[in-house]
Amino acid sequence: MADTKNNDAFVEFERVQKSYDGVNLVVKDLNLSMPRGEFLTMLGPSGSGKTTCLMMLAGFETATHGDIRLGGTSINNIPPHKRGIGMVFQNYALFPHMTVAENLAFPLEVRKIGKSEREEKVMRALGMVQMQDFAGRRPSQLSGGQQQRIALSRALVFEPELVLMDEPLGALDKQLRETLQFEITKLAHELGITTVYVTHDQTEALTMSDRVAVFDDGRIQQLAPPDKLYEEPENSFVAQFIGENNTLEGVVKEIKGGVALVQLDNGDLIDAKPINVAQAGQRTRVSIRPERVEMDKSRLQPDAHTLKAEVLEFIYMGDIFRTRLRVAGKDDFVIKTRNAPDQVRLTPGQIIDIGWLAEDCRALDA
Amino acid sequence: MSDISADGLDANGLVLAADGTPLKRSLARAMRRQKLRALLLVAPLLIFVLLTFIVPIASMLFRSVENDIVSNTLPNTVQELGRWDASTSELPPEPVFEAMFFDMFIAAEAKRHTRLGTRLNYEQTGISSLFRQTGRKLDDIGKVTKKPLEAFDSAWKDGETWYAIFNAGDAPASKNLMKSQRGLLKRLTSDPASGDVNFSPRADVTKLLPKAAREYTAWAIFTAVQDEKDPATRDPWESVYTALILDLKTADLSGYTGPNEDLLKAAQAADLPVPAFSEAFADMDKDWATPVPWKTIQTHSGLYTSGYFLNAIDAQKTDDGVAWQPENKQILLKLFGRTLIMSLIITGSCIMLGYPIAWLLSNVSARNANLLLILVLLPFWTSLLVRTSAWKVMLQQNGVINEVLVWIGLVPDAERLILINNQFGTIVAMTHILLPFMILPMYSVMSTIPPVYLRAAKSMGATNWTAFWRVYFPQSIPGIGAGSILVFILSIGYYITPEIVGGTKGVFISNRIAYHISSSLNWGLAAALGTILLVVVLALYWAYDRIVGIDNVKLG
Numbered sequence: 001m002a003d004t005k006n007n008d009a010f011v012e013f014e015r016v017q018k019s020y021d022g023v024n025l026v027v028k029d030l031n032l033s034m035p036r037g038e039f040l041t042m043l044g045p046s047g048s049g050k051t052t053c054l055m056m057l058a059g060f061e062t063a064t065h066g067d068i069r070l071g072g073t074s075i076n077n078i079p080p081h082k083r084g085i086g087m088v089f090q091n092y093a094l095f096p097h098m099t100v101a102e103n104l105a106f107p108l109e110v111r112k113i114g115k116s117e118r119e120e121k122v123m124r125a126l127g128m129v130q131m132q133d134f135a136g137r138r139p140s141q142l143s144g145g146q147q148q149r150i151a152l153s154r155a156l157v158f159e160p161e162l163v164l165m166d167e168p169l170g171a172l173d174k175q176l177r178e179t180l181q182f183e184i185t186k187l188a189h190e191l192g193i194t195t196v197y198v199t200h201d202q203t204e205a206l207t208m209s210d211r212v213a214v215f216d217d218g219r220i221q222q223l224a225p226p227d228k229l230y231e232e233p234e235n236s237f238v239a240q241f242i243g244e245n246n247t248l249e250g251v252v253k254e255i256k257g258g259v260a261l262v263q264l265d266n267g268d269l270i271d272a273k274p275i276n277v278a279q280a281g282q283r284t285r286v287s288i289r290p291e292r293v294e295m296d297k298s299r300l301q302p303d304a305h306t307l308k309a310e311v312l313e314f315i316y317m318g319d320i321f322r323t324r325l326r327v328a329g330k331d332d333f334v335i336k337t338r339n340a341p342d343q344v345r346l347t348p349g350q351i352i353d354i355g356w357l358a359e360d361c362r363a364l365d366a
Numbered sequence: 367m368s369d370i371s372a373d374g375l376d377a378n379g380l381v382l383a384a385d386g387t388p389l390k391r392s393l394a395r396a397m398r399r400q401k402l403r404a405l406l407l408v409a410p411l412l413i414f415v416l417l418t419f420i421v422p423i424a425s426m427l428f429r430s431v432e433n434d435i436v437s438n439t440l441p442n443t444v445q446e447l448g449r450w451d452a453s454t455s456e457l458p459p460e461p462v463f464e465a466m467f468f469d470m471f472i473a474a475e476a477k478r479h480t481r482l483g484t485r486l487n488y489e490q491t492g493i494s495s496l497f498r499q500t501g502r503k504l505d506d507i508g509k510v511t512k513k514p515l516e517a518f519d520s521a522w523k524d525g526e527t528w529y530a531i532f533n534a535g536d537a538p539a540s541k542n543l544m545k546s547q548r549g550l551l552k553r554l555t556s557d558p559a560s561g562d563v564n565f566s567p568r569a570d571v572t573k574l575l576p577k578a579a580r581e582y583t584a585w586a587i588f589t590a591v592q593d594e595k596d597p598a599t600r601d602p603w604e605s606v607y608t609a610l611i612l613d614l615k616t617a618d619l620s621g622y623t624g625p626n627e628d629l630l631k632a633a634q635a636a637d638l639p640v641p642a643f644s645e646a647f648a649d650m651d652k653d654w655a656t657p658v659p660w661k662t663i664q665t666h667s668g669l670y671t672s673g674y675f676l677n678a679i680d681a682q683k684t685d686d687g688v689a690w691q692p693e694n695k696q697i698l699l700k701l702f703g704r705t706l707i708m709s710l711i712i713t714g715s716c717i718m719l720g721y722p723i724a725w726l727l728s729n730v731s732a733r734n735a736n737l738l739l740i741l742v743l744l745p746f747w748t749s750l751l752v753r754t755s756a757w758k759v760m761l762q763q764n765g766v767i768n769e770v771l772v773w774i775g776l777v778p779d780a781e782r783l784i785l786i787n788n789q790f791g792t793i794v795a796m797t798h799i800l801l802p803f804m805i806l807p808m809y810s811v812m813s814t815i816p817p818v819y820l821r822a823a824k825s826m827g828a829t830n831w832t833a834f835w836r837v838y839f840p841q842s843i844p845g846i847g848a849g850s851i852l853v854f855i856l857s858i859g860y861y862i863t864p865e866i867v868g869g870t871k872g873v874f875i876s877n878r879i880a881y882h883i884s885s886s887l888n889w890g891l892a893a894a895l896g897t898i899l900l901v902v903v904l905a906l907y908w909a910y911d912r913i914v915g916i917d918n919v920k921l922g
Contacts, residue, residue: 060821080824081833093822097840106836107826158827 009033009069010194011057011162016066018052026052028218030066034196036161039188041197043205044215045241053215054164054198059083070162081110086155086163086193090170092147094139100126100150101135107158125157126150128187145176152184156191163188165197169204181208202242206230214238235276236364239287246290246333252282252363259358261305262286264328269305271358276365283366290322290336292360295344295352306355309333311346321345327354427900430678430893433671436663438553439482440469444667452661452685462660463643464612467507468577471605472584474501476555476592488888489673489682490662496653503650508604510641511611518636521629522607525600530625532571532582533598537624539566540579547583555592563590565597571624574617577609611638661685674894698878698895705875706902708793709857715797716804716853717846724808724845729817742805750799754866757795761785761867787869795867796857803856804849811845847914855903875899 011034018027027049034040042050055061056068059080067074075083094103104122113121126132129149139147148168155163165184169177185208188195199205205212206226213223214237222229222238233239236247250264252274260274262284272286294300312331313324320336323346327333335354337343346352381389437444442465450458473479483497521527534540544566551559565586572579585606586597614634619627647654665685666673673683680696681688690696723742727735745753760766763782771777785791815838823833861876868877875895882892 058821058825060824080821081827081829084827085825087822087825089818089822091816091818093816093818095819095822095837095841106823106828110826110828110832154826164825 008035010036010038010071011196012067012069013053013057014067014069016053016056016063016068018049018056018061019064025064026218027056027063030218030220032213032220032223034194036194037192039185039195039197039208039210041199041205041209041212042215043199043202043212043241046200048215049218050198050213050215051166054166054196057196058085058087058164084158084160084162086158086160088148088151088155088163088165088168090167092139092144092151092168094147094151094154096139098138099135100131100137100139100142103139103150104154104157107154111158121157125153128156129153129183144172145180148172148180149183152187156187156193160193162194162196165195167199168197170199170201177204184208206242214241216241232275233287233362233364236285236287236366239362239364244290244334244336246288246293246327248286248288248328248330248333249366250284250286252277252280252284254280260284260363262363266328268307268328270307270361271305271356272361272363273359275362277363284363285366286361286363288356288361290334293335293354293356295335295337295354297353297355300355300357304355304358306353309352309354311348311350311352313348314346316345325352325354426889427893427897429889430674430891430897431670431672432890433666433673434553434669435482435485436667437669439473439478440466440663440667441550441553443469443663447660447664447667450660450664452657452664455657457644457655457657458660460642460644463647463654466647467504467643468581468605468609470497470500471504471508471581471603472550472588473554474504475588475603476551478554484887485890486659486662486666488677488891489666490658492653493659493662496651496659500647500650500654505604506650507641507643507646508608510608510646511638512604512607514638515607515611515633518633518638519629521626522633523601525602526598527626527629528582528602528606529565529598531630532565532567532579532586534566534568538569540569540572541566543567543572543579543583544587547580547587550584551587551591557591559587559591561591563587563597565590568624570622574619574622575610575613578606578613581606581609608641611640614638615640671890674890675898677891678894678898698875701873701875701878702898702902704789705858708789708872708874709854711793712796712800712857713804713850713854715793716801717850719797720801720804720808720849721842721846724805724812725842727805727809728812728815739809742802745799746802750862751866753799754795754863757791757798757867758786761791761794786867787872789868789872791867791869792864792872792874795863796860799863800853800856803852807848807852808842808845811848812842815841843914847910851907851910854906858903859899 011032013030013032016027016030017025019025030049030053042053044050052061056063059075059078063076068076070083070085094100095106098106101122104125105118108118108121122135123132126135129152131146131149131153134142134146134150139150142150151168155165168184169180172180181204184195184197187193197205197208206229209226211223211225212229214221214229216237221241222234224232224234229238230243233242239245240247248262248264248270250262250270253261253263253269255261255274255277258273260272260277262270262272264270270286272284277284297306300306307327309325309327311323312326315322315324319339321339321343323335323337324331325333325335383389383392385392443462446462446465447458450462470479473482479497479501480494483494486497487494515522548559551557563586565583567579567583582602585602589595589597589600610633614630617634619631619634622630644655653659662685665683671683676683676688677691678698680691680699682691723738727738727742730738758765762768763784763786765785767785768777768782772779772782777783785794819837819841820833823837824830828836858874859876860874861880864872864874865877865880868874876899879892879895879899882888882895
């Protein structure tokens with residue numbers, strides 16, 4: 001979990017709770033601290049509380065309990081228009097009755113910035129997203145991707161230190177999304193802006209962020225850099241939610257030398273790294289990534305446990321092969337193998353032995 | 367077969383269908399059935415609307431220029447007056463008076479002269495009573511000729527004598543005269559004047575005694591059709607006697623052989639006196655001895671007139687062009703102006719009162735919005751008359767508002783406020799009644815404005831007011847436009863409410879139209895006023911389209 005008392009923290013949530021109806025908590029005890037310049041993504045399924053957190057930060061929702069600080073001062077009682085936070089909305093929220101240039105000039109106008117300076121800043125902001133030629137257009141004359149670029153430059157034009165983005169790429173097609181993901185991260189790093197990005201798309205979160213906060217049930221389940229999140233999920237929700245994952249359920253037999261021996265429900269034994277289990281007898285759910293499963297016994301330790309698996313389906317996917325197996329009575333176990341010249345192509349009906357290194361298999365909460 | 371190239375084009379470059387016919391024609395043929403079916407589906411409503419809405423309105427509006435009553439009632443007079451130069455300020459010549467006598471005689475028998483009097487009275491006050499009096503006294507002129515003739519030979523007292531002279535029987539008949547006199551009566555009485563008359567004018571008598579034959583035929587048709595009596599046995603009108611005496615002065619009876627030829631020749635020989643029509647008219651009413659009524663008839667004798675439209679804008683048609691009405695009769699332009707200004711005030715008040723409600727409606731939760739919407743629509747489900755009467759109860763001097771003001775001491779008992787039967791009353795009541803028409807289009811536009819715009823504006827540093835004024839309000843303008851057009855057009859033609867609470871100062875042009883339709887019966891003026899109102903509304907609609915653009919109007 002994140003450490004809340006950090007002296008160079010720029011954005012801080014301290015014990016923040018939020019309830020809309022006075023009965024259910026949408027956000028339960030949120031603690032978060034972001035240093036200046038960080039790109040942090042709030043990732044989670046819908047209803048997990050991530051958007052509520054963003055709205056509390058923007059000032060459109062008030063925290064029921066707790067403290068939100070920006071640059072060390074509490075902003076709980078500051079109205080949104082005085083917080084100086086840039087924001088990009090899911091459906092762009094470009095004002096349809098204004099041209100692109102007028103949209104961008106709006107935040108400058110309300111700040112009473114002179115006309116010449118305003119025009120210069122607008123053109124510079126449009127330049128950042130290569131949209132100078134569209135200054136005179138109406139938003140309705142632009143494509144979705146162009147509108148999102150304008151929305152982005154509008155959020156940046158008044159040079160805020162913090163920018164919030166609420167699923168800004170949700171309405172775009174895949175290719176455009178990838179281009180814009182790259183552009184947004186590049187801009188954020190170049191300008192040194194602190195960014196809070198909300199999405200439910202894990203690929204987006206992994207590729208863009210410095211750190212990702214995985215939300216579920218009103219809590220941050222794990223806050224970590226993308227690689228750590230993928231490779232070292234701290235609980236079974238994160239393991240399930242991030243990337244593809246095989247899970248097997250069983251009971252811990254013993255923990256010895258940093259390796260847990262887990263007896264699966266059908267009696268088979270496997271090795272795993274104990275993460276959320278402390279002692280023998282606990283129920284656990286073990287998690288193993290499809291690409292970490294080994295079919296070649298020679299690459300495992302001699303005393304490693306293996307499982308019998310029946311090949312159910314072999315799918316050729318170009319760069320990789322994806323094979324579905326029946327393992328320990330479950331038929332949704334997937335392995336991925338690289339398409340290399342010496343790689344075996346399995347055929348359905350084949351019985352093979354599979355195993356893994358103990359540190360690749362994580363014994364998590366049940 | 368025309369030669370078809372490989373790409374399905376003929377020599378002229380037209381696209382051809384597979385069987386070689388031009389594609390356009392074969393498409394039209396394929397679509398014809400569909401179009402026919404669509405037409406059949408709308409036909410009942412179309413016919414209904416046409417018959418019950420468009421045709422009556424068009425015919426009503428047509429009355430604003432229609433003016434055939436003058437030439438239908440006084441056909442010969444109008445013709446004779448055409449030769450008279452009104453600018454000389456002399457009286458018209460004798461033939462005009464003579465024609466007037468015969469025209470008026472028939473019109474008075476048909477009791478249509480008063481209608482014409484009413485029509486001409488719109489243009490020249492006093493003509494109505496002049497015509498009514500003249501109608502009563504016309505017989506006097508006729509008697510001047512009837513008595514001497516009957517005294518000369520009592521055979522003229524018998525209807526049979528007359529019938530024998532003028533009826534064709536087996537001799538050749540003048541079909542033209544019969545037809546023209548039937549037409550005259552038809553136009554005069556709006557009665558078809560068809561059916562068996564048991565009479566047809568003798569051709570040779572018609573030639574010899576044209577005026578008498580003309581009047582006798584008119585009388586015979588009138589007697590048979592209107593009175594449903596047999597002309598063979600009845601005495602003709604006095605005018606027939608007058609016409610006969612006139613004819614006998616010039617007729618050459620020497621070659622005539624027919625029934626009662628002796629009687630006719632004897633009457634001619636007696637040289638009975640003819641009446642002096644101009645003097646006789648002057649005796650009936652001295653106004654006839656002035657050019658005024660004659661000028662009025664001449665000026666307004668056309669089949670179509672601009673008179674009603676001129677009246678509708680406080681002007682009138684005189685024999686020397688268009689002139690303003692006298693100061694004390696100029697009320698209609700003022701009334702138009704008042705109608706426009708009050709409609710604008712009502713529209714403005716509806717915007718002021720409706721906008722916050724519409725905003726609230728589109729921003730509260732769906733359940734509360736429904737409740738509010740019911741409150742907005744509630745007045746719709748109450749009778750208009752009940753709502754207006756309720757305002758009467760509220761606003762009158764002993765009404766709820768005055769009582770409360772007096773009770774709390776804001777207004778002394780002796781100086782109760784006059785809140786009704788004036789413009790204030792009309793504005794208050796109509797604003798209340800038309801408010802839903804403003805709120806509903808506003809609401810339907812506002813509910814399509816996502817709240818995210820306001821959030822976006824605030825996130826960029828705009829205060830609540832700036833966010834509303836710069837971002838929300840401009841997007842809600844189409845709703846204001848739609849509501850305003852609706853309320854303005856409804857209010858400019860409103861009738862019931864101003865009638866009940868408007869008194870004399872708070873009424874609209876529509877109340878004046880209703881007055882002319884049902885009380886003064888000046889339908890031509892009512893139609894002209896209605897046409898002007900329609901044109902004003904269309905012009906405003908057009909102007910709105912040019913300035914704001916009708917595309918910007920959204921009703922949902």
